[in-house]
Amino acid sequence: xxxxxxxPSSLSASLxxxxxxxxxxxxxxSSSLNWYQEKPGKAPKLLIYAASxxxxxxxxxxxxxxxxxxxxxxxSSLQPEDFATYYCQQSSSTPYTFGQGTKLEIK
Amino acid sequence: xxxxVESGGGLIQPGGSLRLSCAASGFTVSNNxxxxxxxxxxxxxxxxxxxxxxxxxxxxxxxxxxxxxSRDNSKNTLYLQMSSLRAEDTAVYxxxxxxxxxxxxxxxxxxxxSS
Numbered sequence: 001x002x003x004x005x006x007x008p009s010s011l012s013a014s015l016x017x018x019x020x021x022x023x024x025x026x027x028x029x030s031s032s033l034n035w036y037q038e039k040p041g042k043a044p045k046l047l048i049y050a051a052s053x054x055x056x057x058x059x060x061x062x063x064x065x066x067x068x069x070x071x072x073x074x075x076s077s078l079q080p081e082d083f084a085t086y087y088c089q090q091s092s093s094t095p096y097t098f099g100q101g102t103k104l105e106i107k
Numbered sequence: 108x109x110x111x112v113e114s115g116g117g118l119i120q121p122g123g124s125l126r127l128s129c130a131a132s133g134f135t136v137s138n139n140x141x142x143x144x145x146x147x148x149x150x151x152x153x154x155x156x157x158x159x160x161x162x163x164x165x166x167x168x169x170x171x172x173x174x175x176x177s178r179d180n181s182k183n184t185l186y187l188q189m190s191s192l193r194a195e196d197t198a199v200y201x202x203x204x205x206x207x208x209x210x211x212x213x214x215x216x217x218x219x220x221s222s
Contacts, residue, residue: 032207034207043203044152044212087152094165094167095154096142096157096207097154098152099151101151
């Protein structure tokens with residue numbers, strides 16, 4: 001199975017900050033990497049697919065990059081609604097594994 | 108409008124069985140990949156199973172041999188038959204449209220495995 005490791009596990013930031021979350025795969029997954037945002041009591045929301053493609057309706061302050069084994073999710077200017085938990089997920093092969101999550105909190 | 112509505116969750120004793128349903132609207136289940144993803148309380152997301160449009164099925168190792176994914180095309184509904192349930196199967200179970208990336212999700216149904 002492909003293991004996905006996210007860092008950091010938690011992050012405190014202020015409104016307007018630029019934040020970056022990293023995700024590393026245990027083997028090359030090309031660009032088969034998705035990012036989700038999760039808020040309490042709600043289903044996850046797809047933000048980025050295929051490593052760098054912005055899902056329709058997602059604000060452009062979200063961006064993704066990377067290929068192979070190393071990936072990043074960047075939020076260019078934090079807004080109040082961005083405080084949530086973020087997960088990376090590989091879509092290269094079953095089982096489709098997720099990272100352990102990064103909880104983004106208000107500083 | 109695409110909608111997915113799960114049902115069938117509840118409290119079940121270890122070793123028991125439960126069938127979850129996922130009623131779809133706004134699209135045809137038989138023409139799509141549909142997955143189950145779960146989240147244990149306070150934990151991360153875990154992919155459980157997927158059914159392809161051609162009927163092929165795949166499972167996480169943690170549920171293989173115990174869970175069965177299926178669909179009823181006439182009802183446009185997806186199912187997850189769960190047997191030999193364990194405490195570690197306690198989670199919110201979501202169905203989601205897609206093979207390996209999921210835009211549309213249901214609201215989730217909670218399964219609690221406890222004596």
